[in-house]
Amino acid sequence: MKMIVGLGNPGPKYLMTRHNVGFMVIDSLAHRWNCPSDFREDKKALVTKIKTSNEDVLLVKPQTFMNLSGESVQPLMNFYKIELKDLLVVHDEVDLPFGQLRFVINRGHGGQNGVRNIHDRLGSKAYGRLRLGVGSPPHPDFSVADYVLQAYSKSEQSHLPDVLSLACEAIEFFVDNGLEKTANEYNSAKGTINL
Structure with a gap:
């Protein structure tokens, strides 16, 4: 079984912010895989389990707020016996x-506090991550925290469906082929939307 975790913050206030792009990807996958309303609460997260052609997949949206994401990820991994590679x-x-x-x-958290908490709770960083670019603050004095908690710009919003579609396509490839092949396939021009 594979476990796909999208990071974000719960509640309507954060729904369309840059920090919630992980939740957006999970919702897009659920819609794409015809299970958009099948989420249930489990281990401080909203989860749904689906069967693709080759694999069972658990889609997860932690409800702990971003910085405590490991509090749901680690118990879910234990309960469902998910290996780090999955x-x-x-x-x-x-x-x-x-x-x-x-x-x-197997990379550091890079200042992403949700990832930092998952590293801490798992005692490892030997798991896959899909980093979705949201750009950086417009000037050095602009707080990164404030920037990621803002809604996407109108221009970004117009391209967001393409970004989410590409992320879903890449995750489907991961489910069938594993992380190494997926990184080789998408860590290239193929992993970039032409804006």
Whole structure:
């Protein structure tokens, strides 16, 4: 079984913010896989389990707020006996431009507090992550925290469906082929939307 975790913050206030792009990807996958309303509460998260052609997949949206995401990820992994190689965490990344995605494994948290908490709770960073570029603040004095908690710009919103579609396509490839092949396939021009 694979476990795909989208990071974000619960509640309507955060719904369309850059920090919630992980939740947006999970919702897009659920819609794409015809289970958009099948989420239930489990281990401080909203989860739904689906069967693809080759694999059972658990879609997860932690409801702990971003910085405590590990409090739901670790218990779910234990309960469902998920191996690190079968975990993929999807999150916003300010070090990548909007429209670009990159897969990584065994890397530091890079200041992303949700990822930091997952590292701490799992005692490992040897799992896959899908970093979705949200761009960086417009000037150095602009707080990163304030930036990621803002809604996407109108221009970004017009391209967001394409970004989410690309992320879903890449995750489907991961489910069938694993992280190494997926990184080789998408950590290239293929992993970037032309804006």
